[in-house]
Amino acid sequence: MDQEPQAAAAAPVELRADCIADSAGGLTFDLNAPESAPTSWNAALVLRLRGGDGVDDEVRLPLGPNGSGRLRAVLPSTVALAEGRWNAYADLGDGSDPRRLLPGINDLRSLVDRRPLAGIGRLGVRIPYATKFGNLALRSWLRGPHAEAGDIRVTPEGITVSGRLYGASPAAGARAEARARRTTRAVDDAAPAVTVPLDIEGPDFTFTLTHEELAGTGPDGGEPWDLWLRPAADAHPVRIARLLDDVPDKKQIFRYPALPLPTAAGQVKVKPYYTLDNDLALRFTGTEDQGLSEGPVRRERP
Numbered sequence: 001m002d003q004e005p006q007a008a009a010a011a012p013v014e015l016r017a018d019c020i021a022d023s024a025g026g027l028t029f030d031l032n033a034p035e036s037a038p039t040s041w042n043a044a045l046v047l048r049l050r051g052g053d054g055v056d057d058e059v060r061l062p063l064g065p066n067g068s069g070r071l072r073a074v075l076p077s078t079v080a081l082a083e084g085r086w087n088a089y090a091d092l093g094d095g096s097d098p099r100r101l102l103p104g105i106n107d108l109r110s111l112v113d114r115r116p117l118a119g120i121g122r123l124g125v126r127i128p129y130a131t132k133f134g135n136l137a138l139r140s141w142l143r144g145p146h147a148e149a150g151d152i153r154v155t156p157e158g159i160t161v162s163g164r165l166y167g168a169s170p171a172a173g174a175r176a177e178a179r180a181r182r183t184t185r186a187v188d189d190a191a192p193a194v195t196v197p198l199d200i201e202g203p204d205f206t207f208t209l210t211h212e213e214l215a216g217t218g219p220d221g222g223e224p225w226d227l228w229l230r231p232a233a234d235a236h237p238v239r240i241a242r243l244l245d246d247v248p249d250k251k252q253i254f255r256y257p258a259l260p261l262p263t264a265a266g267q268v269k270v271k272p273y274y275t276l277d278n279d280l281a282l283r284f285t286g287t288e289d290q291g292l293s294e295g296p297v298r299r300e301r302p
Contacts, residue, residue, distance in 0.1 A: 015090050017045075017136055018104035019128040021111050021246075025077035027126055027138075031063070031090060031101070033071045040093025045073035045101075047086040047138065056082065063090065077124060081140040083277075088128075088136040101136040103128065108246035116244070120144075121167050127248040139248040141241075141278075143167075147205075147229040149242040149280045152272050154259050158210040159272055159282065163240060165231060170200045173233025176207040176240070178214060178225040178282065198229075205229070211261050211270055214284065225282045226275075241279045250274035258285070 013034040020028040029045050043064070049057035059079065066072035071090075075081075089098035106128055116123055122144030131137050145167030153160045161176070177193040194213050199206040214225055228237040247253050251274050258269035268284050275281055 014102055015099055016102045016104040017088065017090075018106070019136075020107045021109075021126075021128075022077070023110040023114055025116075025124045025126060027075040027128065029061075029073045029075070029088075029101075030066060030104075031071040031073075032104075033065075033069050042091075043071070043093035044091045046089040046091050046098045047075075047081070048089065049082055050085045050087055050137075052082070052084070059086075060091070063092075075126065080122075080124060080142055081126060081138070083141050083143075084139075086138040086140055088138065102134060103130040103136040111244070111246040114244040116166055123166050123243075125243045127246060129248040141243050143238065143241075143243075145231060145238050146243070147238050147240045148244050149240050152256065152280075154256060154270065154272060156211075156259065156261065158208045159270070160206065160208045161227070161240065161280070162204070162206045163229075165203050165205060165229065168231040168235070169203070170198060170205060171232035171235075173230070174198045174200065174205070174235075175230050176205075176209070177228040177230060177237055178209055179228060181224045181226055181281070193228075194225075195230075209282075214270075214282065225284075227280045227282065239279045241277070242274060243278055249276070250278045251276060 013032075015034075016032055018030045020030070022028075031045075043062075044060040045063050047059040047061070052058075059075075059081065061073040061075055063071050063073045088101040090101055091098040108127070111127065122142065123146045125139075125141040125143075127139045129137060129139060145165060148164050148166065150162040150164065151160075152162075175195045175197050177195050179193045194209065196207050196209055209227075227240045229240050230237040242250055242254070254274055256272045258271040260267055260269050271283050271285070273281055273283060
C-alpha cells in the first residue's frame with residue numbers, strides 16, 4: 001500500500017522579545033509564545049554574559065504567561081548585571097536547550113535624558129539592542145560613582161566638558177584628569193596625568209583642558225588620552241562616560257569634528273570621541289589621520 005510521504009519537521013517558531021525600559025533601570029521582556037509551548041513552572045528568560053564563565057555570569061528571570069500567546073519576564077533595577085554584553089535566551093522549560101531571542105519592539109523612551117536619583121550610590125544601566133547577527137542582547141554598565149558627560153565644546157584653546165556626578169558629591173580637591181593611554185591602562189596615582197580643577201554647581205561640573213600640554217606628547221604628534229574625574233583630593237577617580245540615554249554604542253553615533261592645531265612638532269588634529277565602552281577620550285593625530293588607534297577591534301559574536 002502506498003503511503004503518504006512524511007511531512008518535514010516544522011521549523012521552530014522564532015521567539016521575539018519586546019523590551020520596555022523604566023527610568024529606574026529595569027527592563028520588561030514580552031515574548032511571543034508558540035501555541036504548542038507548555039506553561040512550565042521553570043520557564044525562564046536567560047541572560048548570559050558574553051565571554052563569562054562564572055556563577056554570576058548567568059541570570060535566570062522567571063518567564064510566565066501574560067495574556068494569550070504572550071510570556072513575560074522582568075529584570076528589576078535591583079538585580080546587578082556586570083559590565084559587558086549579555087546575550088538573551090528563552091528556556092521554555094520543555095527540556096530543550098535555551099533558544100536565542102530575536103529583538104522585537106523596544107520602548108526605551110524612559111532612557112532618553114535619564115536623570116537617576118541624586119542620592120543613588122551605584123548606577124546600573126542596561127540597554128537592549130540587536131547584534132549584527134540579528135539577535136537580542138543587552139549592554140550593561142554598573143558604576144558608582146559615575147561622571148556623566150554632557151555638552152562638549154572644542155575650540156583652538158582647548159576642550160570644555162560639562163556633566164553631572166552621581167553617587168558622590170564634589171568636594172575639596174575635585175578635578176578632572178587626562179591620562180595618556182599608552183602610558184598606563186590602569187588608574188595609578190603614580191601615572192602621569194594632566195589635571196585641571198572643576199567648576200562646580202551642585203552635582204554639575206565643567207572643566208577645560210588646554211591642547212598645548214596634551215598635543216606635544218607621544219610619537220607621531222600625540223596619542224589617545226582617557227578622561228577621568230576625581231570627586232575629591234583623596235577619592236578614587238572615575239571614568240567620564242555617556243551612559244544615560246538609549247544609545248548602546250556611542251562611538252559611531254556621537255561624532256565630533258577634528259580641529260587642526262599647530263604644535264612644535266607640526267600640525268596635529270584633536271578630536272573627542274567615545275570608546276567602545278562609551279567612555280570619553282581625546283585623540284591627537286597627524287594631518288593624515290595617522291595616530292594611535294583605540295586598540296584591538298572587538299568582533300561581534302552571534
